[in-house]
Amino acid sequence: MxxxxxxxxxxxxxxxxxxxxxxxxxxxxxxYTALERFAQRNDLTFVIPQRVYDELGGAPRxxxxxxxxxNSAIDAGWVTVADEPDGVTSAYPRL
Amino acid sequence: MSKAAGDPERAVNGLLSVxxxxxxxxxxxxxxxVLRQEEVTIDDIVDELEIPRTTAYSDAGSLVELKxxxxxxxxxxxxxxxxxxxxxxNLGGDEYTITPTLIExxxxxxxxxxxxxxxxxxGLGKLAAALTYAIPYANGNMSERVAARELDLQHAFAxxxxxxxxxxxxxxxxxxxxxxxxxxxxxxxTIEG
Numbered sequence: 001m002x003x004x005x006x007x008x009x010x011x012x013x014x015x016x017x018x019x020x021x022x023x024x025x026x027x028x029x030x031x032y033t034a035l036e037r038f039a040q041r042n043d044l045t046f047v048i049p050q051r052v053y054d055e056l057g058g059a060p061r062x063x064x065x066x067x068x069x070x071n072s073a074i075d076a077g078w079v080t081v082a083d084e085p086d087g088v089t090s091a092y093p094r095l
Numbered sequence: 096m097s098k099a100a101g102d103p104e105r106a107v108n109g110l111l112s113v114x115x116x117x118x119x120x121x122x123x124x125x126x127x128x129v130l131r132q133e134e135v136t137i138d139d140i141v142d143e144l145e146i147p148r149t150t151a152y153s154d155a156g157s158l159v160e161l162k163x164x165x166x167x168x169x170x171x172x173x174x175x176x177x178x179x180x181x182x183x184x185n186l187g188g189d190e191y192t193i194t195p196t197l198i199e200x201x202x203x204x205x206x207x208x209x210x211x212x213x214x215x216x217x218g219l220g221k222l223a224a225a226l227t228y229a230i231p232y233a234n235g236n237m238s239e240r241v242a243a244r245e246l247d248l249q250h251a252f253a254x255x256x257x258x259x260x261x262x263x264x265x266x267x268x269x270x271x272x273x274x275x276x277x278x279x280x281x282x283x284x285t286i287e288g
Contacts, residue, residue, distance in 0.1 A: 065251035
């Protein structure tokens with residue numbers, strides 16, 4: 001019998017898409033601090049592809065993604081930008 | 096106002112009324128609030144929308160003049176109810192049906208930075224186009240990335256707009272009697288992918 005899946009075990013990587021940070025950051029929602037707390041309490045780091053980082057950073061300044069403090073999250077250590085995979089020109093197939 | 100089918104006067108007056116609703120978010124918000132409640136008094140409007148009483152009177156009066164609200168003066172306290180709107184525009188083959196869901200999205204814009212920025216930068220037409228993608232997105236028939244890509248906006252901003260409109264769609268689906276008439280991008284793409 002295999003063990004039940006535990007998402008908080010060390011071998012699990014949490015990969016986050018752009019939409020997660022926007023959903024948590026919207027004025028109507030304002031769960032960004034809760035997301036940070038969740039990561040820190042469970043001692044986990046959200047891994048984001050470079051593309052997600054670029055999308056958040058390239059958003060208009062007056063929009064929710066443009067106001068996402070992704071750099072402070074990276075500085076604080078609960079978000080990290082993934083290295084590009086070796087030998088692959090584009091990490092993402094077009095959907 | 097005659098209710099006869101094919102009444103050109105009613106059609107053109109209705110077009111102008113909708114155009115005015117889509118000029119002023121405060122009127123749009125009041126209209127969909129009344130639509131949701133079915134029957135309200137000025138006190139209800141003041142309490143729920145947190146606007147001054149004089150504004151509530153004046154805006155409700157404007158909407159009655161536009162014939163999108165009716166006022167029942169039969170009792171001591173007057174009550175207001177909303178006339179559900181559906182307006183199809185066809186410009187040289189490009190078609191769109193405006194229903195209370197678009198009016199609600201517009202009415203939310205002053206209190207939603209993403210919708211506000213979208214309208215300011217790209218106009219109301221873009222809001223209407225985005226809504227056609229927000230419907231399949233909200234209903235789980237189109238992924239966030241696919242819907243966002245189709246909007247032809249900066250990607251993360253497109254996601255923020257879709258998330259804002261998803262809330263509108265989920266709130267209005269059961270309130271808007273003409274919801275099914277809104278174009279769904281899954282059935283009729285409006286923007287080339």
